[in-house]
Amino acid sequence: MGKGPNLKRLEYFVAVIEEGSITAAARRLGVSKAVVSKQLQMLEDEVSASLVLRTSRQMNLTEAGRQFYEVASSAVGQAKEAYEAIREANDVPRGVLRITAPVDFGLAYVSGVTAKFTEIYPDVHVELVFSDTKFDLVESQFDISFRTGWLKDSSYLARKLSDFDQLPLCTPAFLERIGGSKDLKALEKLPFVENRALVQPKAWTFERQGEERLISMQNVAVSVDVTLAAKQVILSGTAFSIMPDFVVREELQSGELVSMMQDWSLPRGGVYAVFPPSKHRTAAAREFVNFMLKRFRGETNLQPN
Incomplete structure (x- = not known):
């Protein structure tokens, strides 16, 4: 089987048609004219059709090029919308946020923070699962797992929120x-x-x-x-x-x-926010953990950073 279509070339093609020349398209894309010209030629080879008739003075779409442009411009536009939607989701908390926590910790802390969080960020829908079961975060699709005690080594990422006695x-x-x-x-x-x-x-x-x-x-x-x-x-x-x-x-x-005991002490434990093994976290997950940190610092007026 051959290689799949190079979607990046669609962007070059659409830019050439919308700007009216290879020179203007290169300026818009921030690349050289030679790169645009080469990519356009490779696109035509890829689809086995002439898309643009080029002369020294002007460029005209062939019939195949006109039909191809209608589909390509729509595809490029949808791709840009998808990128923008993801970037916006990573800038402003929105969407579904799935959280699990031990029953006692969840009732004592997570519930109250969740109420304040959703008041400030109404576009976030929080799903809480309070259980002493340690779920597989990837398989169960949790964004955050709050854990107390002593963490074992794992592939998960963790952020310590506080110590406890x-x-x-x-x-x-x-x-x-x-x-x-x-x-x-x-x-x-x-x-x-x-x-x-x-x-x-x-x-x-x-x-x-x-x-x-x-x-x-x-x-x-x-x-x-x-x-x-x-x-x-x-x-x-x-x-x-x-x-x-x-x-x-x-x-x-x-x-x-x-x-009951003043002279003797027991081992200190920790409170952790644990995340799936990915370097990218949603804005909702990042901001919720910030709210929890403020809660442990004793701040009662929880607000965005």
Whole structure:
């Protein structure tokens, strides 16, 4: 099979006809006259027909050239419209934006940012999928996946939005009932809310000044599979749990929940925006991540950059 048509030559041909000469077409296209003349000759060879009758003083279309111009000019115009549409989409947020996030993070952060984002950019339709499943972004056609914790190496691109702390938390009433803050060994025997969405929901490694200690919760009172459910249980004052601080910031500020350990800490995690392996992102995806960054910086007046 031979090579397909060279669509670039259509643009040269259309320019010659619309400008009336090879010289003017070369000026419009920003190339030399020799290039335009050569491309026109190759186009005629490609279609096996004379398209333009050239003399020293004028150029005239043949009948084949006239018919060919009608189709070629339309094709070139549509191609330019397609290019402009893509460029415009990459400059101004519009179209469909598909986002996935863990349930707790999605409800706590993504939902609110989405409401503000679509208010400012009404030409964007956002599709949210909140699930603790880690989807294949290419196969599932997601533009952004928000992930929390520790990223594994992959072909995806990622942007870190924030760090978060993991804290052992309970209500002030629960802490008072057990006699105040306890050492690590005592934590193992207290009523605990297990989050089965985690890889090791009962085993936790605490650190203090370079010393590490692994403890295992022995008194699981409640098992859940969503972090927000664990928060509701510990707010009842019957047990404690270990939770990321971004889920309980308001409760920590109001004093509804308190940290049980002051001397020991748990590994810090990260919040990431993860993208499919492509260097090009839509304006909607870029701007949504900027909104999320502002949200984590504590800015309440979310506006475009």
